[in-house]
Amino acid sequence: MHNAPPVIYPVGRFVWGVPCIGALALTGAVGLLCWQAASGAEGLTVWGAWALWALSSTLAVSLEARESSAQGHLGWCGDGWSWRDAHMQERVVRLSLLLDGGRYMWVSYRMADAFETHNTWPRIAIVRQTDMPLAWHGFRCAVYSRPLGNGMTSDQTQWPMII
Known part of the structure; x- marks a missing residue:
């Protein structure tokens, strides 16, 4: 054999890692803005959605640095x-x-x-x-x-x- x-x-x-994550985070932010405008959501729901977006975006950037070669x-x-x-x-x-x-x-x-x-x-x-x-x-x-x-x-x- x-x-x-x-x-x-x-x-x-992978040099495109952070820009790709940034583009996805920006797309998520635009989606949140559209959802907020279309649904008329207010108060704690909006704050919770933005907090979840910020947490997931920050986590994605920090994990990219650790996971990349x-x-x-x-x-x-x-x-x-x-x-x-x-x-x-x-x-x-x-x-x-x-x-x-x-x-x-x-x-x-x-x-x-x-x-x-x-x-x-x-x-x-x-x-x-x-x-x-x-x-x-x-x-x-x-x-x-x-x-x-x-x-x-x-x-x-x-x-x-x-x-």
Whole structure:
């Protein structure tokens, strides 16, 4: 049985996250204004609706910063996935595919040391073919591959060279 080749793929922050949340919050505010004008609602109902809108908008912005991926690299070496951050520190991760759009993928990954603690949420990354077109096929193959299970530890994994 063949396995995917070793691959390193860059992952960066989703720069459209906050603008998308802002557009949704603005749409919600316009909807609230239209509802308020059309229904003639007053007093505590209106204040409650605006408080709920403010709370949900603030929560969405704060969660976006926590849930988005930092800049780094996802690496596949045949026996599993690793995350290498901007400071070149490597950690073993568990990767899950959320959506495959052909030229882009939404993946989530969770640090291996968080498996036991259950206090770290998975990170979400949008990976696009345009970020590294020559490695795209290898990355897609790696996402769908199973680890070889040859007993290597994360300290023994070898990252391929980035050219």
